[in-house]
Amino acid sequence: MDIWIGEATALGQGYGTTMMRLALTRCFADPQVTAILIDPLSSNTRAHRFYERLGFTFLAYRQFGPNHCSVYGLDRAAWAIAPRHESQPL
Numbered sequence: 001m002d003i004w005i006g007e008a009t010a011l012g013q014g015y016g017t018t019m020m021r022l023a024l025t026r027c028f029a030d031p032q033v034t035a036i037l038i039d040p041l042s043s044n045t046r047a048h049r050f051y052e053r054l055g056f057t058f059l060a061y062r063q064f065g066p067n068h069c070s071v072y073g074l075d076r077a078a079w080a081i082a083p084r085h086e087s088q089p090l
Contacts (some may be wrong), residue, residue, distance in 0.1 A: 060069030
């Protein structure tokens with residue numbers, strides 16, 4: 001899964017949190033989906049913290065072409081217990 005919020009002025013506004021919660025809910029609504037993988041750039045520590053707050057766990061470092069990435073995963077069981085209170089920002 002890849003996300004792009006847009007301009008830097010859109011960061012920190014809660015758009016990513018809302019979008020990811022909706023996307024994850026939709027993905028896990030399909031019983032065939034058992035896990036979701038994401039691969040932010042290894043240098044993007046802000047993204048790492050964001051995904052960890054959503055319940056993702058670090059799995060491995062990988063290189064995709066010229067990009068050094070950190071692969072994170074979220075399985076159905078972790079999603080079921082992850083906090084999803086819309087009124088609480090991540």
